[in-house]
Amino acid sequence: MKVNGRRNSKNVFLGSMLTLLLAFLATAAPVAFAQPPAQASDGEALFKEKGCNACHTIGGGDLVGPDLQGVTERQDQAWLKQWILAPDQVLASGDPIAAELLKKYNNVPMPNLSLTPDQVDSLLAYLGGGATTGGAGAELPAGDATSGKAYFVGDKRFKNGGTQCMSCHSVAGIGALGGGNLGPDLTTSGFVQSSAAFASFMSAPSTQTMGAVWANTPLTPQEQADLYAFLSKASVQKREPSALLQIALLAIVGAAALIALANFYWGKRLRGVRKPMVERALAMKAKK
Amino acid sequence: MDIRAHVSMVFHLDKCIGCHTCSVACKNIWTDRKGTEYMWWNNVETKPGTGYPTQWEDQEKYKGGWEREEDGKIHLRLHDRAKGLSNIFYNPALPTIDDYYEPWTYDYENLFNAPEGDDQPTARAVSMITGKPMDNIEAGPNWDDDLGGSPVYAANDVNLDKLTEEEREQLAEIERVVFFYLPRICNHCLNPGCVAACPAGAIYKRGEDGIVLISQEKCRAWRMCISGCPYKKTYFNWSSGKSEKCILCFPRLESGQPPACFHSCVGRIRYLGVLLYDADMIEKSASVSDEELVAAQREMIMDPFDPEIIAAAKKNKISDAMIAAAQNSPVYKFVKKWQIALPLHAEFRTLPMLYYVPPMLPILAKTKDGTYDIEGLNQEGLPAMLSSLEKARMPIKYMASLFSAGNVKEVEAVYRKLIAVRIFKRAQKVKDYQQAEVTEALTQGQTNPDEVEAIFRLTSLPTYEERFVVPPLGRESAVEAWENPLERKTEAGFGVRNKIAKRKF
Incomplete structure (x- = not known):
């Protein structure tokens, strides 16, 4: 039975490797072999689909991120491509342009949208095509x-x-x-x-x-x-230094309370019989 | 009626010489492995003394066994279900290693390898826990061996609490100091505290012979059994992470041999045989008041010659060979027929199936005006044996605390019978006691010459076959009920069927 079991597990291993290989080929094939030219119309769809418009306008002014009108002229093409492809990596590499932008836009980093190089090309084609989106959305009503x-x-x-x-x-x-x-x-x-x-x-x-x-x-x-x-309330937009003290105090008091409770419930433990017994006997002898 | 068979034991304490051969035999077979260094599944204690682990009888501290409530129900002293759950990661009633002792060996190699010098090389003691030299050994598994009257160990015997201050002081007086030996193994109880306390359900009592075992596969190291057992006879193996206990040498029993401690006993104090008992009576017998405990436990044991009992036993699939073994059982004779063997600390209410014939200690004698003076001589100048019970060096209350849950009458009855045997045989061999005194002794002991002869014979001159009536346990055929022994024939060869997960240290 043991022997059979080992043979079976070997078969399962081979089988799963084969399946993985097939799956890899199936997903890789369209990318590897079909390369349509970058299309500005694809870029427009992507701009909405990937939610670029959540933070950016084209010609509508800054939102969370900068207005993208003319961005293909302002920035180097290769840099832009790399930036849109993997902004987190560019930021992490200490790129000066990226660092400046991050600072300018209130430290909100551009998220990695997991785009393929082709999709980035389409987006760049769209951005360089002179299209505009509307301005920023309407102001919100008064909130409570x-x-x-x-x-x-x-x-x-x-x-x-x-x-x-x-x-x-x-x-x-x-x-x-x-x-x-x-x-x-x-x-x-x-x-x-x-x-x-x-x-x-x-x-x-x-x-x-x-x-x-x-x-x-x-x-x-x-x-x-x-x-x-x-x-956007002033009190919410600033963390008072005393809050840190509050947390520390809460942690200390909480830990002390838990330890006290545990000690109250579990404190009565048998802590050795022989040693106290011998000590008592010797103390009595010393008294005599 | 639910008749079951139990391989039970009698230790005759009058014959124990305290040589520890039993302990060593057990150690060499079962507990010489890593993690078991401190364990003595069999140990011999000196009484009065504090035993191993220290003061194990004090359940105020160790919380072992069962407690009887006012309504007559019993519950585990250790915990109920809720408390058991809340304490599951924190068992507050565990003995420390110091209460057992720190096991050690000696650096024997130094005797051979020491460089040449002016002094003889010595073998230093080395701790088997830390591996470091131990220059100050403070305790051992029989540290108070032969220390009758010691102000530290003997004086702190829990059973002495029943005595008056005066009686306790007398026990420490020079020339009145007295002690005897108490060998202990797992009692393989009918109502075991360890089984009840185990949260993993790892401890069980074998159906065919009542041996209590810990499954090494199911044990999850909660260690509740160690607290639950009032006799402290389950131990934790720190290497395997499992609890272990005396297994009554079941592999030996299954091949027809008595357990190693029985087999090796120099004084031949140990008897092994089958008892038939009624399992329906377990709860009731464990719940009666302290005074009735010994009698109630005796009542559970059934007459193996009674046709009704035999029929009930057969209905429970107890084999003819097992019933025959019960009929020949020396344990049945000592415990039920002659009623001179008593369970140890019946007040723990676990219904132990190891019984003790209490020791006949020497009668009181002391020096008076420079001569040895024996109190209470009769007209012929011989010790008046009948009154010797009252003059016993060890107060009868102490014996009652050990063997009859404090019921003095039970222990007295045993001693009256043992005294009758002594006087009867002395009158027969030495011919110095008068017939009237012998007759009086027999009456007091509620016995007769035939019974006395039988007790004498099984006590003094028993053969190997009379001491150990090991029934064929039929384990190999019992296994067939749930497993085909030929299942793996021609298939797998040697190997462990279920790999035991072990913690590695």
């Missing part, structure tokens, strides 16, 4: 910061069932313990520089996680407005 905070921490539910911001984001102004760590801390966030930019991004977020989370549960304009009102 209190209601925005309730949405953020989950006290109020979003109409379309979206999850509360606090599950993934932390921000000053929601208590010392803050929120989740999956997304960036929204204190001093570059997304709230203008309500138009915020609305544009939140209507169709282009980053991978946000895009997936909000694609089917979009926020209503009023919800966006309330959140914007909350996030």
Whole structure:
């Protein structure tokens, strides 16, 4: 039985390797062999599909990111291609242009959109073609910061069932313990520089996680407005140094309380019988 | 009625000379492996003394065995279900290694390899836990061996709590100091605390012979059995990460031999045989008041000659050979027929199936005006044996604390019978006791010449076959019920069927 078992597992291994190889060929083949020329019309579709328009306009002014009109003339073609292909890598390599842009646009980094080189070519063709998009979206209606905070921490539910911001984001102004760590801390966030930019991004977020989370549960304009009102409040946009002290204090008090509780419940433990017994006997002898 | 068979044991303490041969035989067979250095599945204690681990009888500390509530129900002293769960990662009632002892060996190689010098090379003690030299050995598994009257060990025997201050002081007096030996192995209880405490369900009692075993595959090292067993007879192997205990040498039993400690016993104090008992009575017998415990346990043991019992046993698939072994069982005679063997610490309510014939200690004698003076001589100047029970050096209350859950009457009855045997045989051989005194002794002991002769014979002159009536356990055929022994024939050859996961250190 043992012998059979080993032979079987060998067969399974070979089989799975073969399947993997076939799957690889199947996916690689169209890329490798079919190369249509870059088309500006493809680029336009991609611009919307990949959510570039969440942060950028062409000729409509800056939103979260810069206005892209004339970008193909402003920047070197090769640099642009590399930047759109893998902005995270360019940033990490310490590129001076990328660093300057990041600083200018409130430290909101351009996300890696997982484009293929062909798709980048199409996009560049579209951007260089002189097309324009509309301006920034309409300004949001007036929002209520209190209601925005309730949405953020989950006290109020979003109409379309979206999850509360606090599950993934932390921000000053929601208590010392803050929120989740999956997304960036929204204190001093570059997304709230203008309500138009915020609305544009939140209507169709282009980053991978946000895009997936909000694609089917979009926020209503009023919800966006309330959140914007909350996030752009001065007290939320700045983390007080005392908050750090608060967290430290909470951690120390919490740990002490847990240890005290554990000690109260589990403290009575048998800590040796022989040694105390012998010590007692010797002490009695010494007394005599 | 649910009749089952149990391979049970009797230790005759009058014959134990405290030589530890049993312990060494066991050690050499079962616990000379890594991780078992500190274990003594069989150990011999000096009583009064604190034993191994130290003061194991003190359940206020160790929380072993069962406790009886006011409504007559019993529950584990260690924990109920809720507490067991909340303490599962933190068992607060474990003995420390110091309460067993730090095992050590000696650096024998130094005797051969030491460089030439002015002094004889010595073999230093080396700890088997840390591997470092131990210059100050403070405890061992029989540290208080023969230390009757020691102010540290003997004085802290838990059973002495039942005595008055005066009686305790007398025990420490020179020339009144007294001790005896108590060999201990797993009792293979009918109501085991270790089985009840195990959260993994790894401990079980074999159906055909009642041997309590720990499955090395199922054990998850919670170590609740160590606390749950009031006799502290399960041990944790730190190397394999599993608990272990006395297995009553079942591989030897299955091939018809008595366990190694029985076989090697120099004083031939050990008897092994089958008892038939009624499993329906277990809960009731474990729940009666302390005074009734010994009697209730005796009541569970059934007469293997009673046709009704035999029929019930056969209905439970107990083999004819097993029933025949029960009829020849020396244990049945000592425990049920003659009623001179008692369980150790019945008040733990685990219904131990190892019984002890209590020791007949010397009668009280002391020096008076420079001569040896024996109290209470009769008209002929001989010790009045009948009154010797009252003059016993070791107070009867102490024996009752050990062997009858504090019920003095039970122990007294045993001693009256043993005294009757002694007087009867002395009158027969030495011919110095009067017939009246012999008759009186027989009456007091509630016995008769035939029974006395039988007790004498099985105590003093038993053959190997009389001491050990090992039934054919039929394990090889019992296995066939759930497994085809030929299943792997011509298929796999040698090897372990289920690989045992081990922690590596």
